[in-house]
Amino acid sequence: MITLKINGLNVSVEKGSTLLEAARFLGFPIPTLCHMDGLSPYGACRLCVVEIGEGPKAKLVSSCTYPAEEGLTVRTASERVLRARKMILELLLASCPQSKIIQDLASAHGIRRQRFKQEHEDCILCGLCVRMCEEQMMAKAIGFRGRGEKRSIGTPFDIKSDVCRLCGGCIYVCPACQLRCTYTEPEKAICGGCANLSPPCVDKEQFNDMMCYMSPCVACEIKKD
Amino acid sequence: MIRDTAALPNEEDVCLQESVDSKAILRIIESHNGELGGLIAILEEIQAEYGYLPEKSLRIVSDKTGCSMVDVYGVATFYRSFSLKPRGKHLILVCLGTACHVRGAPRVIEEFERQLGIKAGQTTEDKEFTLDTVNCLGACALGPVVVIDGHYFSKVRKSRVSQLLEGAQNGFGKLQIEKDKRIFPLHVSCPHCNRSLNDETFTIDGQPSIRVTISSDHKQGWLRLSCLYGSYNFASEFDVSTETAVSFLCPHCGVEFTSTLDCSVCAAPMVPMLVDGGGIVQICSRRGCKNHMLDLI
Ligand code: SF4
Numbered sequence: 001m002i003t004l005k006i007n008g009l010n011v012s013v014e015k016g017s018t019l020l021e022a023a024r025f026l027g028f029p030i031p032t033l034c035h036m037d038g039l040s041p042y043g044a045c046r047l048c049v050v051e052i053g054e055g056p057k058a059k060l061v062s063s064c065t066y067p068a069e070e071g072l073t074v075r076t077a078s079e080r081v082l083r084a085r086k087m088i089l090e091l092l093l094a095s096c097p098q099s100k101i102i103q104d105l106a107s108a109h110g111i112r113r114q115r116f117k118q119e120h121e122d123c124i125l126c127g128l129c130v131r132m133c134e135e136q137m138m139a140k141a142i143g144f145r146g147r148g149e150k151r152s153i154g155t156p157f158d159i160k161s162d163v164c165r166l167c168g169g170c171i172y173v174c175p176a177c178q179l180r181c182t183y184t185e186p187e188k189a190i191c192g193g194c195a196n197l198s199p200p201c202v203d204k205e206q207f208n209d210m211m212c213y214m215s216p217c218v219a220c221e222i223k224k225d
Numbered sequence: 226m227i228r229d230t231a232a233l234p235n236e237e238d239v240c241l242q243e244s245v246d247s248k249a250i251l252r253i254i255e256s257h258n259g260e261l262g263g264l265i266a267i268l269e270e271i272q273a274e275y276g277y278l279p280e281k282s283l284r285i286v287s288d289k290t291g292c293s294m295v296d297v298y299g300v301a302t303f304y305r306s307f308s309l310k311p312r313g314k315h316l317i318l319v320c321l322g323t324a325c326h327v328r329g330a331p332r333v334i335e336e337f338e339r340q341l342g343i344k345a346g347q348t349t350e351d352k353e354f355t356l357d358t359v360n361c362l363g364a365c366a367l368g369p370v371v372v373i374d375g376h377y378f379s380k381v382r383k384s385r386v387s388q389l390l391e392g393a394q395n396g397f398g399k400l401q402i403e404k405d406k407r408i409f410p411l412h413v414s415c416p417h418c419n420r421s422l423n424d425e426t427f428t429i430d431g432q433p434s435i436r437v438t439i440s441s442d443h444k445q446g447w448l449r450l451s452c453l454y455g456s457y458n459f460a461s462e463f464d465v466s467t468e469t470a471v472s473f474l475c476p477h478c479g480v481e482f483t484s485t486l487d488c489s490v491c492a493a494p495m496v497p498m499l500v501d502g503g504g505i506v507q508i509c510s511r512r513g514c515k516n517h518m519l520d521l522i
């Protein structure tokens with residue numbers, strides 16, 4: 001067992017736990033975006049920052065990836081942490097203002113203005129879908145491609161993947177689009193965009209070939225234009 | 226890997242038709258059998274063979290190595306040196322790293338673009354030239370640096386572009402070797418740490434030798450080469466059988482000398498070293514292969 005101090009409280013956690021788990025065990029809330037129970041930690045969004053250490057050596061780390069260390073002092077809501085978190089949220093909001101999840105997080109953190117240019121990205125590269133596909137669906141149909149500005153998510157060569165199970169897991173976890181595809185049950189449609197296109201561009205027979213999940217969603221693409 | 230070129234008589238044709246010979250690819254994969262992290266090496270060899278990474282070859286690699294297609298594709302698109310599109314016969318790389326940028330590389334690339342009528346990242350219609358940019362080649366003091374088919378050119382000005390294009394079409398390799406028949410001593414340094422490789426304490430041909438560290442088969446030891454350009458005399462700490470390619474490392478900083486270029490004779494990797502006064506000399510890493518190139522400014 002490892003004993004550390006979070007916001008002044010001592011807590012013992014098992015070796016290998018992360019700071020996020022330790023803080024949640026004590027009931028301290030830490031917002032997360034790219035973290036999901038059941039998927040491996042990834043540390044992409046930095047929303048879960050906490051401050052560790054003392055004095056001038058104190059630093060910000062992502063709690064979802066940082067392992068608990070013996071005797072560590074952690075602050076989950078210091079002024080520095082809150083400032084960093086607000087900035088991260090403001091930037092996330094700028095890159096993907098249409099995301100309901102990001103809007104909710106921003107509003108919960110009292111962000112009332114947004115100083116950066118809105119990009120309307122359809123992906124924040126949080127990697128949730130990639131991990132979902134690999135770790136829970138055992139499919140490895142989609143992954144990261146390219147680097148830097150050109151980094152994107154998709155299937156190799158952008159063609160329909162033959163290992164995709166069409167499970168929709170990737171769309172389900174995506175904080176950016178959340179158009180959970182429900183075409184096969186239009187009455188429950190959350191997106192259902194393609195069902196309303198006229199002429200309907202996706203026939204039911206073709207639906208499975210489309211793999212709308214990964215090639216850009218037909219309906220969204222049309223809305224964009 | 227020893228390439229059996231006789232077994233592949235129409236290798237050239239294969240490239241021309243842009244069709245992929247799965248046997249050649251299987252052989253490349255086999256030669257890396259069981260190597261941890263062999264993926265990049267495999268892709269490099271395929272790219273050396275075809276000039277780019279054909280889709281089919283990536284599928285074969287994924288199949289045979291057990292590495293998922295997503296990962297293979299991710300690696301192939303991550304590195305700038307890999308290309309998924311066929312490239313032209315000559316590859317022109319203009320460094321746009323910070324140092325080269327402030328030294329005027331943007332004007333150089335503009336001139337290339339103007340003369341070739343393409344933008345960076347594109348290939349001319351006649352499939353002769355591909356123009357691309359890189360971000361720092363580690364020779365910033367020599368900037369702006371241009372690499373054409375593995376030959377380095379330093380302090381390139383706009384006015385030199387047409388001469389370089391002409392040179393590329395005639396093949397620098399042939400020209401250089403003919404021109405540099407004379408024998409003269411070279412002072413060389415490590416392209417990574419820039420420290421001199423000439424070793425006054427050990428002479429070969431009556432001149433200070435060039436000392437490098439070689440590593441082959443988990444053994445490491447020194448190798449001393451004659452610094453006379455055109456002389457192939459050397460001394461070595463341990464014996465390396467002919468035909469084996471060894472890795473060359475800097476004795477000061479321990480970094481391996483790696484080149485984007487493979488030997489045009491035996492396809493082993495070339496070993497680049499900086500020549501004092503500006504320029505790069507590249508020698509073949511295979512024992513017994515005498516191929517080398519010198520690019521002076
Ligand atoms: S729908 Fe396909 S790509 Fe998405 S998680 Fe499922 S298997 Fe992976």
Ligand code: SF4
Binds near residue numbers: 176177
């Ligand atoms: S597509 Fe969605 S889940 Fe996947 S990385 Fe982008 S934002 Fe995250």
Ligand code: SF4
Binds near residue numbers: 182213
């Ligand atoms: S538009 Fe695409 S995501 Fe939306 S319901 Fe149709 S297939 Fe599903």
Ligand code: FES
Binds near residue numbers: 034044049
């Ligand atoms: S939740 Fe920790 S970095 Fe995203």
Ligand code: FES
Binds near residue numbers: 369
């Ligand atoms: S910036 Fe061009 S070689 Fe470093």
